[in-house]
Amino acid sequence: MARVSRAGRGAEPAVRFxxxxxxxxxxxxxxxxxxxxxxxxxxxxxYRRYESGAVNDPRLGFSVRSPSRRRILERLGAELGLAEAExxxxxxxxxxxxxxxxxxxxxxxxxxxxxTPAGAWRxxxxxxxxxxxxxxxxxxxxxxxxxxxxxxxxxxxxxxxLGVGGAGKTAIAERFLQGLGDAPRPGGVLxxxxxxxxxTEAFLDQAAAYFxxxxxxxxxxxxxxxxxxxxxxxxxxxxxxxxxxxxxxxDGLETVQAEGGAGxxxxxxxxxxxxxxxxxxxxxxxxxxxxxxxxxELADLSAWAEGGLATIRPEPLCEGDAxxxxxxxxxxxxxxxxxxxxxxxxxxxxxxxxxxxxxxAFLGGDAGRLSAARAAHLAEAExxxxxxxxxxxxxxxxxxxxxxxxxxxxxxLSVFPGxxxxxxxxxxxxxxxxxAGAMAGxxxxxxxxxxxxxxxLGLVFAARPGExxxxxxxFVRQHFxxxxxxxxxRVHAAGSAAPPPRLDEAPRRAPREREAVDAYExxxxxxxxxxxxxxxxxxxxxxxxxxxxxxxxxxxxxxxxRILRAFAGGDDxxxxxxxxxxxxxxxxxxxxGLYAGALGDLAFACACYEAxxxxxxxxxxxxxxxxxxxxxxxxxxLRGDLTAARRLLERSAELAGGAAGSARRxxxxxxxxxxxxxxxxxAAVLHDLGEVGAAGERFARxxxxxxxxxxxxxxxxxxxALALGRRDEARExxxxxxAECRRRGWEGHVAHGHTLLGLALLEGGDGxxxxxxxxxxxxxxxxxxVEARRWAAATGEVEVALRCHELxxxxxxxxxxxxxxxxxxxxxxxxxxxxxxGPFRARLAVVAARCALxxxxxxxxxxxxLADSAIAWAGEDAWARADALHWAGVARAAAARGEERAxxxxxxxxxxxxxxxxxxxxxxxxxxxxxxxxx
Numbered sequence: 001m002a003r004v005s006r007a008g009r010g011a012e013p014a015v016r017f018x019x020x021x022x023x024x025x026x027x028x029x030x031x032x033x034x035x036x037x038x039x040x041x042x043x044x045x046x047y048r049r050y051e052s053g054a055v056n057d058p059r060l061g062f063s064v065r066s067p068s069r070r071r072i073l074e075r076l077g078a079e080l081g082l083a084e085a086e087x088x089x090x091x092x093x094x095x096x097x098x099x100x101x102x103x104x105x106x107x108x109x110x111x112x113x114x115x116t117p118a119g120a121w122r123x124x125x126x127x128x129x130x131x132x133x134x135x136x137x138x139x140x141x142x143x144x145x146x147x148x149x150x151x152x153x154x155x156x157x158x159x160x161x162l163g164v165g166g167a168g169k170t171a172i173a174e175r176f177l178q179g180l181g182d183a184p185r186p187g188g189v190l191x192x193x194x195x196x197x198x199x200t201e202a203f204l205d206q207a208a209a210y211f212x213x214x215x216x217x218x219x220x221x222x223x224x225x226x227x228x229x230x231x232x233x234x235x236x237x238x239x240x241x242x243x244x245x246x247x248x249x250x251d252g253l254e255t256v257q258a259e260g261g262a263g264x265x266x267x268x269x270x271x272x273x274x275x276x277x278x279x280x281x282x283x284x285x286x287x288x289x290x291x292x293x294x295x296x297e298l299a300d301l302s303a304w305a306e307g308g309l310a311t312i313r314p315e316p317l318c319e320g321d322a323x324x325x326x327x328x329x330x331x332x333x334x335x336x337x338x339x340x341x342x343x344x345x346x347x348x349x350x351x352x353x354x355x356x357x358x359x360x361a362f363l364g365g366d367a368g369r370l371s372a373a374r375a376a377h378l379a380e381a382e383x384x385x386x387x388x389x390x391x392x393x394x395x396x397x398x399x400x401x402x403x404x405x406x407x408x409x410x411x412x413l414s415v416f417p418g419x420x421x422x423x424x425x426x427x428x429x430x431x432x433x434x435x436a437g438a439m440a441g442x443x444x445x446x447x448x449x450x451x452x453x454x455x456x457l458g459l460v461f462a463a464r465p466g467e468x469x470x471x472x473x474x475f476v477r478q479h480f481x482x483x484x485x486x487x488x489x490r491v492h493a494a495g496s497a498a499p500p501p502r503l504d505e506a507p508r509r510a511p512r513e514r515e516a517v518d519a520y521e522x523x524x525x526x527x528x529x530x531x532x533x534x535x536x537x538x539x540x541x542x543x544x545x546x547x548x549x550x551x552x553x554x555x556x557x558x559x560x561x562r563i564l565r566a567f568a569g570g571d572d573x574x575x576x577x578x579x580x581x582x583x584x585x586x587x588x589x590x591x592x593g594l595y596a597g598a599l600g601d602l603a604f605a606c607a608c609y610e611a612x613x614x615x616x617x618x619x620x621x622x623x624x625x626x627x628x629x630x631x632x633x634x635x636x637x638l639r640g641d642l643t644a645a646r647r648l649l650e651r652s653a654e655l656a657g658g659a660a661g662s663a664r665r666x667x668x669x670x671x672x673x674x675x676x677x678x679x680x681x682x683a684a685v686l687h688d689l690g691e692v693g694a695a696g697e698r699f700a701r702x703x704x705x706x707x708x709x710x711x712x713x714x715x716x717x718x719x720x721a722l723a724l725g726r727r728d729e730a731r732e733x734x735x736x737x738x739a740e741c742r743r744r745g746w747e748g749h750v751a752h753g754h755t756l757l758g759l760a761l762l763e764g765g766d767g768x769x770x771x772x773x774x775x776x777x778x779x780x781x782x783x784x785x786v787e788a789r790r791w792a793a794a795t796g797e798v799e800v801a802l803r804c805h806e807l808x809x810x811x812x813x814x815x816x817x818x819x820x821x822x823x824x825x826x827x828x829x830x831x832x833x834x835x836x837x838g839p840f841r842a843r844l845a846v847v848a849a850r851c852a853l854x855x856x857x858x859x860x861x862x863x864x865x866l867a868d869s870a871i872a873w874a875g876e877d878a879w880a881r882a883d884a885l886h887w888a889g890v891a892r893a894a895a896a897r898g899e900e901r902a903x904x905x906x907x908x909x910x911x912x913x914x915x916x917x918x919x920x921x922x923x924x925x926x927x928x929x930x931x932x933x934x935x
Contacts (some may be wrong), residue, residue, distance in 0.1 A: 017062040018089050019053035025080045026051070032178055039076035039455075044182070047201075050076075062088065078452065092879045101492035119557035121244070124210050127193035129251055130473060132171035132353065133458040134328035141312055143715055145176040145291065149247065156310040158282045158301060165474060166350030167314050169249050169293035176291070177249065181702075187245035187287060195252035195474055196419060201558040203250075204232040211246060212239035229555040229797035230590040233273045237280055240288040248281070250476070253294035264571040264604065267299035271558055272599040273796065275300045276834050297739045316347030326367070329356030333367030341367055350473065354398060355844040356456045362401040395479040398459075407483065408437035410459060410472065414481040415491045419471035422447060424495040429493045436485045493526055510545030512554060520544050521563060524693035530567055533577035536567070537584055547591045550747065555795030557598045573611035586624055588632070596868035597635055600798030600835030605635050623674070626655040630678050633685070638799060640838025642689050642771035642876040649682045676702055680713030687720050688839070690878030690918055695720055707751040709733065711741050711749045715756060722760055723879060725921035731760045748800065751791035755803040758784035762814050781811050802828050802840045809847040813854070822851040838873060845870035849887050864891040882918060885911035886926050893933055905933045 026036055037047035049055050050072070056062050059143070063069070077084055141161075148159060161169040180189060190210050192203050212235045240246050256274065260266030269275040281288050282304040293299070301309045322345070323338040331338065345351035359367060399407055412428050413420055422444070428435055429442040436442075442450070451470055454460040460470045472480075481488060483710065511517055520543050527536035540563060544550050550560045568575040573592050576585035593608030609632040616624035623864035629652035636645040655677070684697035693730055699717045702709070714737040722730035738753040758781040785807050792801040805828025812821030825848035832840040845866045852863035885907050892904030908930040915923035 002378070015061050015088050016402065017050065017053070018087050018260070020053055021082065021086055022076065023051050025082055029080065029814060032766075033182055034520070035128060035131060035462065036076075036079065038128055039079045040072060042072060045070075065784075071351070082935060096366070104328070121188035122180060122184050123180065123189035123248075124206075125177075126206050127191060127196045127251070128462055129174040129177065129191060129193060130170050130461045131174050132168070132349075134325055134356075135171060135175055136325045136328070136352070137317055138168065138172050138175070138314065138557075141172055142175050142179065144312070145172075146179050148289070149180060156304075156308070157284060157308045158278060158292065158298075158310070159290070160298050160301075160305070160309065160311045161291070161294070161314065162297065162311055163293055163314050164348075166348055167204055167316075168349035169314060170473075171349070172314060173249055173251060173291060173293055176686075184592040185245075187247060188251065188362070189247045191251075193251040194255045197469065197653040198252075198255045199562070200256055200274045201229065201232070201556070204236060204277075205274060207233050207248070208236045208239075210458045211236060217263075226784075228793050229557065230791075230793040230801070233277060233355060234793075235798070236277065237285060240281070240498050241286040243286045245287040245289070248290040249289070250290060250292045253298075255298045257294065257296045257299075258571045259296075262569075264473075264607075265299050267294075267296035269300050270561070270565065270571075272596075272601045272798070272835060273558065275913060276600075276831065279304075282828070284308065294691045300849055315420070317342075317349055317352055318347065320453045322347055322352045324358045326359075329353070330360040330365040331367050335733055337367035347755075353458055355393060357459070358398050360620065361457055395476065399480065399483060404438035405442065405446070406450050406454060407480075408439050409447070410476075411480040411483045411873070412437070412491055413460060413470060413472060415484070415488045416471070416495065419469045420495055421469045422451070425451075425470075428491065428495050434456050435491060435494045466526075470775070487530060490530075506791050510543065510549040510553075517544065517550075517554070517556065517559070521559065524563060525566055528577075531579075533567070533579050535581060535586070540567075540588075547594050550799060551591075551595060555797075557595050561592065561595040561601075564588055564595060573608040574614065576615070582615055583624070584616050586612045586619070586628075589615060590624075590628060593631065593635070597638075598795065598797045598799075600831070601839070602635055602639050602836045606632060606639075609635065622655045624802050626652045626674055626678075630653075630674070630681060634681060637681075637685055638687065638839075639836055640873075640875045640877060642685055645685050645880070646682065647688070649678055649685065652684065653678045672705075676705060677713060680709075680716055683720070684716035687716075687723070687881065688877050690914070692724070692918055706887045710737060711746060712752075715749065715752050718756055722756065724919055727760050731757060734760070748795070748797060751788040751800045752803065754784040755800070755807045758782075758788070758807045759810065762810050778811060778815050781807065785811060798831065798835050798837070802832055802837060802844070805831070806840070806843055806847065809844065809851070813847060813851055816854075818851045818854055822848050825851065833888075838875050839880050841878040842870040842874040842877065842884055845873060846880070846887055848881050853887070853891060858870045860891060860894055864888065867891050878918060879913065881921055882911055882914040883922070885914065886922065886929070888927055889926075893929060901933060905930060907932065 005146045026033070033047055033051065034044050037044040037404070039242055040047070072088060073084060075083060076087065093253075099186075100609055103278060145159065148156075150159070161172060176193065177189075188211055190207055192206065194203070194872065197203070207453075208231075253269075256270050256271060258264035258268045264270075269278070278290060278292075278298070278301060281290050282301050286596045297311075298309065319339060319342050320343040323335070326338055326341060331341070333341075336626075341355060342352070402410070409425070413425065415425070424895050425439075425447055426442075426444060429439040429447065430436070432440045439450075451460060455462075455470070459476060460472045462468070462470060471477075479851035484491065504773065511520070520539055524536045524539040524544075527533070527539065538602060540546060544563075545553070547560060550556050564573075565571065565587050567577065569577075573589040578585075580588075589608050589612040593605040593612065596608055597605035608630050613625050613628040616628060619625075627650045633645040633648035636642075636648065679698055683695045683702070686692075686698065687695035699720060702713065704715075714733060717736045718730040721733070734753045734756050738750050738757075741747075741749040741753065761777040761781040761784075785804060788800065788804050788807070791797065792804050805824050809821045809825035809828065812818070812824060825844045829841055829844040829848065831837075832844060849863040849866035849870065852859035852866065867884055867888035871888055874884050889904045889907030889911055892907065908926055912923060912926035912930055914920075915926050
């Protein structure tokens, strides 16, 4: 090795690192800097110093005495096929080499030393998308995506690459990202693979930290702590809505979509927060856009199919592109031979690539050596799921041809959907026996050679930036996982070094730290995979505390919903493991409904409660069914189906001894606590339906039974009193209720109470319609809003969040902050619409209409449209309908056209009559408005 010193005449010439050759080699292989960095195990900033030439000292050249530099040189040579003699050149050779662009070189070096320019964003590859080793065709799609990324304003907002597994969706997305490059951009780029990590809350965490970092440069590491579950989406939407052309690239969305069945539509997203995010982007959220890949249609975005959503379905490769791809894999043969190979694949991109790799690696690249019999076998599935079966046949041939060690390595790697590092794979080889298979006895060198060969064959790829972690395509993973010959959960446990699932080591209190909860979820998942559902339930109910801890205390609703979906083995809550007792299966279905309801997934929550009631029907005890009927009624009330809610409560009351009879008789089947809860909820439903006298009679009956109102039943009675104008009564009762609920640790009820106290401070200033309030009342209402938002932020519970939106909008209206009031009302309206909260849609639309009316004649059309929508959305809710009719009439009162004024009189007359029947405090305001129109 030549000395690197240049200190004096006669010294040996300095050695320099040949960075121009490194750049050419990377570009020839169609690799990004991130991919090369990941493959050699360094961060991208370190790699860029090599490619820019910044590692060359102007005076001393390039020293290779450092062990770390020696390892990097060795890995660069192995990954890019370059000899050390090519990478290290003496000074004379370096000067004779083609000159690099000095401006570009200085810019490259500076980019490593300087922070991201103000107002610019560096792309964040949370996961590395699998790159096609040889990319052919698809130019039209890639060009379309490139033009879309550069467009202003972007239309459509969401592009979905849809197709069967192996159609090339991920490769197209990765090629598109290559074209975007790694340089700072005016908007952020976040790349996430749900194949690698299907946890939607982890994605939202990362996205919120990246797009809304707080202080510092855009896209920098977040100085703020991770957002609470209820803040993730709000923080992310606020950041995306500020205008920069941010881009989300989401790969493998089908892993978080439903396959269809009981309770879920095909392609429906499991996570309500992710659904709301994509719907917001599709409808127009700042300059934000999203590129997603999936095997399923985006059912939740169907409303934007004509504008905000565009679907691209990559066609199979044509014969010419397939032939080109085969030749790039080193396949020799005339057009006829290549055409025969093409026919065996049907142009399925992954099948062509795997077949090309197979022929190139094991048949010497000679297409003619693929026997007619084997070709017929590969093409035999002409009638049944052609593409999947053809690829399976190709992979079967591949598995037979691979050396045993590499075959078993690929099979074991397939157990880890998010990829596995070299350390985990070494643990498997050291485990020996059936865990290691043919890898037994392998050391680090043998493992590195096996991984490198599989990567050259296109069967594995580097999965995470900056780490020596490997993964494979889901289709390849599925096939090779079937060849394990040992339960996958045993391999996973050996590779992850997960602790044995022993409940006697569980903490006395359910954990709060995210790392501990993650660990328990991993154990639970492994137990379910091993068919040990009873032990998995113990982990959920005891170690994780069930819904009482995971949901109500941690607010980890998305995790809870995912765990319960794992128990059910899919989207049907009736699919809880048959090995569990019926009572346990029923409780799991019930908890699934609680998580879904908190997340605002009301339709699925109803499906879960119905499943609970069906399972509980086999029990001799009617108490679970009575509870399930009551909770289902509660959810139907939120949806606005009051008649269904009433019917369910009447059935539940029959089990409790009869709502019309004495609740004391309920002890025969169901305790009195349930009986009074049914009676209280029935009173609330009757109030909504406009049967005010009947509602009041039932609230009075509760008191006669000796019930001390607390929690929801006290809140419902206070809402009844407030609606009738009895503000002091409502405030005093709610203040007592909040104190009691706080003492018992029922923070969700406390939050609901604060929203009610805030509304009570604003109600009735001018007959119940104007939200006229003193400055002190507004300030006090805002203090209650702050308290309520603590729970909404901690848990993301949608019902409380909607109540906060309504209170915030009405506070802003009372304070004259009309833009803020309209924004809060419309944001809440979008959430209510996405989640199916019918009455909330009407109430929030009314507040938005009122904000528009105060602005003056210029906003009259908007106010009219919002109020008309509120009438339709009110449905059976008499109070929401009465307010919507009133404000729709008022909106038309100022119209110059006679027909509009006539319609206004009709609406106000209906509002006045309905409000009078309801004993609404605003009945006089409706009559006065009608009189002004001559009605």
